[in-house]
Amino acid sequence: MNFTDQDFEAKVLKSELPVLVDFFAEWCGPCKMMAPVIEELAEELQDKIKVGKMNIDDNPATAGKYGVMSIPTLILFKKGEVVKTLIGFRSKEEILKEILN
Amino acid sequence: MYDTIIIGTGPAGLTASIYASRYKLANLVIGKIPGGTIVYAHKVENYPGLPGIAGAELGQKMMGQAKGLGAEILAENVTEVRKDQEVFNIKTESGKEFQARSLIAALGTERRKLGVPGEKEYLGRGVSYCVTCDGPFFRNKTVVLVGGSNAACSGAVHLSEYIGKLYLVYRKDELRGDPIWIEEIKENPKIEVIYKTNVTEILGDGAKVTGVKLDVSHDGTTDLETDGVFIEIGGVPASSFLAPLGIELDENGYVKVDEEMRTNIAGLFAAGDFTTKGLILQQTITACGQGAIAASSAFKYLKSK
Numbered sequence: 001m002n003f004t005d006q007d008f009e010a011k012v013l014k015s016e017l018p019v020l021v022d023f024f025a026e027w028c029g030p031c032k033m034m035a036p037v038i039e040e041l042a043e044e045l046q047d048k049i050k051v052g053k054m055n056i057d058d059n060p061a062t063a064g065k066y067g068v069m070s071i072p073t074l075i076l077f078k079k080g081e082v083v084k085t086l087i088g089f090r091s092k093e094e095i096l097k098e099i100l101n
Numbered sequence: 102m103y104d105t106i107i108i109g110t111g112p113a114g115l116t117a118s119i120y121a122s123r124y125k126l127a128n129l130v131i132g133k134i135p136g137g138t139i140v141y142a143h144k145v146e147n148y149p150g151l152p153g154i155a156g157a158e159l160g161q162k163m164m165g166q167a168k169g170l171g172a173e174i175l176a177e178n179v180t181e182v183r184k185d186q187e188v189f190n191i192k193t194e195s196g197k198e199f200q201a202r203s204l205i206a207a208l209g210t211e212r213r214k215l216g217v218p219g220e221k222e223y224l225g226r227g228v229s230y231c232v233t234c235d236g237p238f239f240r241n242k243t244v245v246l247v248g249g250s251n252a253a254c255s256g257a258v259h260l261s262e263y264i265g266k267l268y269l270v271y272r273k274d275e276l277r278g279d280p281i282w283i284e285e286i287k288e289n290p291k292i293e294v295i296y297k298t299n300v301t302e303i304l305g306d307g308a309k310v311t312g313v314k315l316d317v318s319h320d321g322t323t324d325l326e327t328d329g330v331f332i333e334i335g336g337v338p339a340s341s342f343l344a345p346l347g348i349e350l351d352e353n354g355y356v357k358v359d360e361e362m363r364t365n366i367a368g369l370f371a372a373g374d375f376t377t378k379g380l381i382l383q384q385t386i387t388a389c390g391q392g393a394i395a396a397s398s399a400f401k402y403l404k405s406k
Contacts, residue, residue, distance in 0.1 A: 028234045029140045029157030036135075037176065069309065070225035070235045087225035091133045093177050093195045 001042065001052030005059040011052075013080040019050040020099060023073045025057050030089040031072045037092045049076075049099065102200050103129050105399050106191055108179050109207035111137015112385045113373025115163040116392030117205045117399075122170035124400040129199060130167060131175045131191070136160015138209050138336070138374065139385050142252075143233040143259045148385055156233070159385065184346055187406075189368065202406070203399045206343060206356065206364075207373040207392060210336025210383075215247060219303030219310075220332075227310025227329045228303060232256035239329045241265040245313050247300050248333035254278030254286060256333050261291045268325060269294045270315070295319055303330055336383075338375035351377050362395035368402055370395040 003011055003021060012019045022038045024031035035053075042051035056063040056071065066075060066082065076084040076099050086098055105121055107114045110132025121128040134140060142156030151159060168174060181192040182204070189204045212230040214220060220228055229235040232246075240263045246256060249271035255278065257269050269276075269286065274296045276283050286292050295315070302314040304324075312326045319325060338354045349357040349365040356371040358364055358378050364371050372391035374383045379391065 025237070027237065029136075029142070029155065029160075030134075030231065030234055032157045032161070033135045033140055067226065067308065069227065069238045070229055070231075072234070073225065085225075088231075089134060091177055091194070093193075094133075 001050065003052050003054045003059070003062075005061040008054075008059075008062050011050075012077050015050055015077070017048070017050050018076060018078040018083070018099075019052065020045075020095075021075050021077065022051070022053045023056050023063055023068045023071055023075070024053055025055060025071055028071050034072045034089060037090075037095070040092055041095060044096075102188070102202065103127050104201065104403055105203045105205055105396075106131065106189065106199055106201035107205045107207065108132065108182075108191070109137065109209060109373065110135055110164065110174060110176070111160075111207060111209050111373060111388065112139055112163060113137075113207035113209070113379075113388035113392035113395075114205070115167045116389040117207060117372060117396040118167040118172040118174075118392075119163075119170055120393045120396035121205075121399065122167070122172055124396065126396075126400060126403065129173045129175065129201070131177060131179050131193060131199075132208075133176060133178050135164050135174075135176060137388075141231050141233060143255075145385065180342070182343060182346060184366065184369075187368065203368045203402055204370070205362075205392075205395045205399055206369065206371045207375070207388070207395070208339040209374040209388075211339050212332070213335045213337050215300060215303075215332055215334065217300060217302050219305060223303055223305050223310045223330075226308065227305065229329065229331050230333070232260055232331055232333070235329070235331075236260045236263050239264050242328040243326065244268070244329040244331060245270055245300065245325065245327045246331040246333060247271075248335075249273055249276045249278065250333065250335060251278040251282065252335075253333035254282035256331060257292055258282055258285050258289070260331065261289050264291065267292045268327070270298050270300055270313075271296055272299050273297065300330070336374060340375055355380055358391075361398045362391055363398055368399075370398050370402075 074086040104126035140160040177193040183190040304312040372395040373388040
């Protein structure tokens with residue numbers, strides 16, 4: 001799942017389920033390494049948490065609004081609010097531990 | 102029961118896996134970062150046969166090759182290692198447990214921290230250990246890069262593509278990266294090198310970094326305004342969790358190995374940046390060489406049983 005500046009409000013802020021957003025860019029090596037982790041998380045968390053990616057080069061407005069100054073950055077949104085921010089590469093287990101608390 | 106479990110999915114671990122698979126050793130490779138530390142390098146110019154390849158791509162190719170030869174790869178942290186008689190027992194962060202007749206440890210290093218106030222508080226908000234990840238956020242801004250090694254020098258050159266001004270702050274009186282990088286730095290008008298100086302504090306406005314404090318005056322003041330601080334002062338060997346095994350480490354925590362990558366523990370081999378052998382030259386190519394030798398030694402060890 002991919003998010004854009006245009007659909008961020010509808011798909012993320014107004015979502016019933018919590019949403020985990022992975023902010024990435026094409027030129028960032030560790031972000032590429034995160035991609036398969038994000039896909040696995042999306043599968044595993046299907047009905048509990050929505051998981052998607054956001055390319056910060058194509059969508060600078062949202063990244064700027066949430067002060068993303070380092071990638072990869074994962075932000076967990078619940079009812080439109082930021083509840084958790086994870087900066088840097090993490091393993092799937094590390095992410096699960098942080099967001100399922 | 103595996104013939105060998107390899108802890109670490111960087112160049113050393115993945116090469117060990119490639120060789121182990123071809124020795125027909127059933128192997129499991131466990132490591133958090135697919136591709137290892139090389140993934141953080143923007144461009145690798147010195148890996149034979151693949152000039153100018155992106156670090157992430159090089160890591161990915163090695164992962165692909167290891168997988169293609171039949172290795173099982175698990176992207177997790179190993180939390181515990183035990184040896185019971187001749188069997189090694191491994192536990193991962195998710196609670197999974199595995200057993201193997203031999204072990205190859207290739208955990209590399211973790212980024213060394215400066216250990217100054219403000220460093221933790223502003224991580225990801227101006228403080229970074231990854232030039233390739235975060236450089237572009239500082240387009241036309243001012244940054245400080247702490248360090249003087251190859252990683253620091255090549256990082257400075259790469260950063261100069263984006264930033265307005267870069268201060269390269271190093272504690273020694275001479276940069277020690279490859280001469281080819283040092284030349285580029287000296288000729289780059291955006292980079293100013295500050296020698297024999299340390300950053301003692303990272304300052305911010307609560308939301309992000311605004312400057313650093315130096316221990317030596319620069320241009321009449323010890324305060325330097327900056328939007329970002331990149332820290333490239335080397336690595337710390339990730340060897341502490343092997344301590345319960347009674348593994349021999351040198352005084353800085355690097356795993357002692359002999360010419361055949363053997364540690365003081367029978368059946369436990371080590372390769373790469375976190376070994377004393379790796380210290381001679383911490384590069385992808387040497388890590389790969391050591392990984393291959395470690396696998397070969399594991400094979401010989403298993404055959405002798």
